[in-house]
Amino acid sequence: MQNSNGKLPLQDIKVIDFSQILAGPFCTMLLADMGADVIKIEKPNGGDDTRRYGPPFIEGESAAFLTLNRNKRSIVLDLKSEQGLAIVRHMLEDADVMIHNFRPGVVDRMGLAFEDVSALNPAIVYCTVSGFGTTGPYSSRAGFDLVAQGMSGLMSINGFPDSPPAKVGVPMADLNTGMFCAYGILTAYINRLVTGKGQHVDASLIESGIAYTLYESATYFATGEVAGPLGSAHRMIAPYQAFATQDGYINIGAANQNNWERMCRAVGREDLLDDERFASNPERMVSIDALTPIMEETFRTQTTDHWVKTLEKAGVPCGPIYNMKQVYADPHVQSREMAVPLEHPKAGSIRNIGVPVKLSDTPGSVRTPAPLLGQHSDEVLTEFGYEDTDVTAFKDAGVLG
Structure with a gap:
């Protein structure tokens, strides 16, 4: 779609993104597609673990990472060093959003908990992504999509009657959490435009899974009946x-x-x-x-x-019912620009999933491929006021990996 005024809807929002794997990066991908400046903070010695997910790899780059991290910039920082943490704190003073999925307790040890960051920048929208949320008896547990699908009830209603438990084919708890994070961040940001004050957005995999059991929870609340799997059938309407068919x-x-x-x-x-x-x-x-x-x-x-x-x-x-090859061969899918060509500096010509929400005046877009590890370290640090001599000193000290 053509952008009528050249302005992206979220282009004035700066996001400091400490998240990795799927839920957090999916959230920041959604924000970046709409123009947010997402600065991805990656660890030395490999960066986001998704860079090593696969196969397939394209010229050494993980296909999963290439899909999730378009439109972002990457900077490597050693957050185990005080100098690296000092750089992060400086960046957060001028940021609109911070998002992380560190294990419980890690941000407290680093001095990057919500209370610490909001003291630096009271207007910041701070998003925590976790398996079970920041409160409750399971808050200290690590969480993964598979675990959340099981504990949210999703696996109990997926598959066919009398079959073993089956997870949803896509990482539904992760993806839903990323979507709810984007929803929560933008809601908090709109509130900030009115009040001038940021707040903590707390999203978890288990709650995001539960939130999608609309019919099953409604039935249980109304009757006490526990729903089971139905294959492809619907719980309330037929057929x-x-x-x-004869051939499929x-x-x-x-x-x-x-x-x-x-x-x-x-x-x-x-x-x-x-x-x-x-x-x-x-x-x-x-x-x-x-x-x-x-x-x-x-x-x-x-x-x-x-x-x-x-x-x-x-x-x-x-x-x-299409397989993935048939999906992207469909003329309607093609007309809606759901496969977008990109040029990657290592992988060459690649394709990425298009933006699924079309805005009439300021549509989002897939503009840049996923960054190389630390590709934008110098650029980002310069934007935040560091001199070339500072950047050189950081490199010599190993702060930039």
């Missing part, structure tokens, strides 16, 4: 699931009565409209075990492409 699968979204009736007519099953078991959604849910094999038998008679064209013509929501 709303994947069905096998198709997702059917007959989520209301009109779509149910259109679907029956389109696939030549008008007889189902006279079946009292399927008269309305409540009846269809009660009779789902009877309805599913009927629909499976029907859809197996033709190819996925045949059914997609037939149902689209009838106005019934549906779609094929």
Whole structure:
């Protein structure tokens, strides 16, 4: 999309990013896509652990790191040295946002806890990313996506009935936490525009997982019933699931009565409209075990492409199930610019996921590839007022790795 005035919506926000792996970097990627100046503070001897995730590697660069860290700048600082911490404190005095996912207690030992940083800069928005939050009996535990998916209930409702526990295919707890962090940071920043005061944003993997169990929690609160896995089926509406076809699968979204009736007519099953078991959604849910094999038998008679064209013509929501190659070959995905070409100084020509939220006047964009380790150390330090002689001294002392 074209930017009508050349200004990115968050370009005046400076973010000091100590996070690594996924949840924090996903948050700062979202902010950077919208123009925030994200300065990624990396440790010596390898930087963000995601740089070593893989395979695949592209000319020595992790594909995972390349995806998550576009539009950011990298500086290496030894935070075990007092000089490195002094540089960080100086940077934080002029920052709008700080985000970290250090293990519990680490920021306290470094003098970078919220109370310490807000004393330096009362207007700063300070975001902590953790497994279990900064309070509560589990606050000292380390957290990972898999653990959070299990303890948030997500793994208990994923997969098929009678199958072993299965995590969601993508790191859902991590990604949700990154999204909630971005939401919390921007909410706190808007409040700061009114009050002039920053605050602490506390986001955790377990709570981000729980927050997405909307139907399952609602059912439990209302009835005490504990939900289990349903495969691709929906918990409250039918038919709303994947069905096998002659050559693959198709997702059917007959989520209301009109779509149910259109679907029956389109696939030549008008007889189902006279079946009292399927008269309305409540009846269809009660009779789902009877309805599913009927629909499976029907859809197996033709190819996925045949059914997609037939149902689209009838106005019934549906779609094929793509693998990743098919996703990026789809003309609609291409038209929405969801695969963006970039030139990386080591990896050469690469592609990255496009910006999924389109703003009409000040759209975000993928502008620069993920940085090399410490690529912007000199540049960033100069911007924060350090002289060339200072930077040289930092290098000689090993502060910059």
